[in-house]
Amino acid sequence: MSVISGIDTGYSSALDSIGTKETAMGKDDFLMLMVAQLENQDPMNPQDSTEFTAQLAQFSSLEQLTNINTSLEGLATMSSEMERMSALGLIGQDVVANSEQFHFNGESAELGYHLESNAEDVKLYVLGETGATLATITPEETSSGDHFIDWIGLADAGMPLEPGNYSLVIKATDADDKLVTANSLIRGRVEAVDMSDVEAQIETNSGTFSMSKIAKAGAAL
Numbered sequence: 001m002s003v004i005s006g007i008d009t010g011y012s013s014a015l016d017s018i019g020t021k022e023t024a025m026g027k028d029d030f031l032m033l034m035v036a037q038l039e040n041q042d043p044m045n046p047q048d049s050t051e052f053t054a055q056l057a058q059f060s061s062l063e064q065l066t067n068i069n070t071s072l073e074g075l076a077t078m079s080s081e082m083e084r085m086s087a088l089g090l091i092g093q094d095v096v097a098n099s100e101q102f103h104f105n106g107e108s109a110e111l112g113y114h115l116e117s118n119a120e121d122v123k124l125y126v127l128g129e130t131g132a133t134l135a136t137i138t139p140e141e142t143s144s145g146d147h148f149i150d151w152i153g154l155a156d157a158g159m160p161l162e163p164g165n166y167s168l169v170i171k172a173t174d175a176d177d178k179l180v181t182a183n184s185l186i187r188g189r190v191e192a193v194d195m196s197d198v199e200a201q202i203e204t205n206s207g208t209f210s211m212s213k214i215a216k217a218g219a220a221l
Helices: 007-021 027-039 049-088
Strands: 094-098 101-104 109-115 121-127 133-137 145-151 164-173 182-194 201-204 207-210 214-217
Touching: 094 201, 094 207, 101 109, 101 182, 101 207, 109 121, 109 164, 133 145, 145 182, 164 182, 182 207
Parallel strands: none
Antiparallel strands: 094 182, 094 214, 101 164, 109 145, 109 182, 121 133, 121 164, 182 201, 201 207
């Protein structure tokens, strides 16, 4: 029986071409490989139709996955741009941030707290950058929901604190002295938006917060 030469040449060339471009096989490479198989198959032993159908199904799945990935990337880009536009629209508005960190400008700061359920006693602790408690505040509102106070920056000793960065920690207990879930809130007026980071940074008179930290804005307050 004579030897049929040249059958594997195109197939090997296709493999070499794919290998030199990239490690991961894309849909174009997969199609190139299939075509090379067909062009260079042994006429005395053609490719099984069942195997070829399976390869076609694999190619179709690969193409669909590629298209889905492209669509998701486009949606992510669109979402990022929409977030940036929304951030710019906040300039001049009041916002509420879910954050413990805030900036005291030397005059006042709107400190808030959210209670998951009714409490019997609520304490707000203002901490310095070293973690020391500088001021303890006992608000009147203890019902569930959002509450705010206008803090003028007085320490427990009665002396005014210097402008700077502080933290707000909430402790709430019910009538049985059990802890009530409570979160710190900071309210401020948006003065500028920093777009240089991956996520927009909202600059307010009460500190800078990432867009994801903004819980409410404008008419929602």
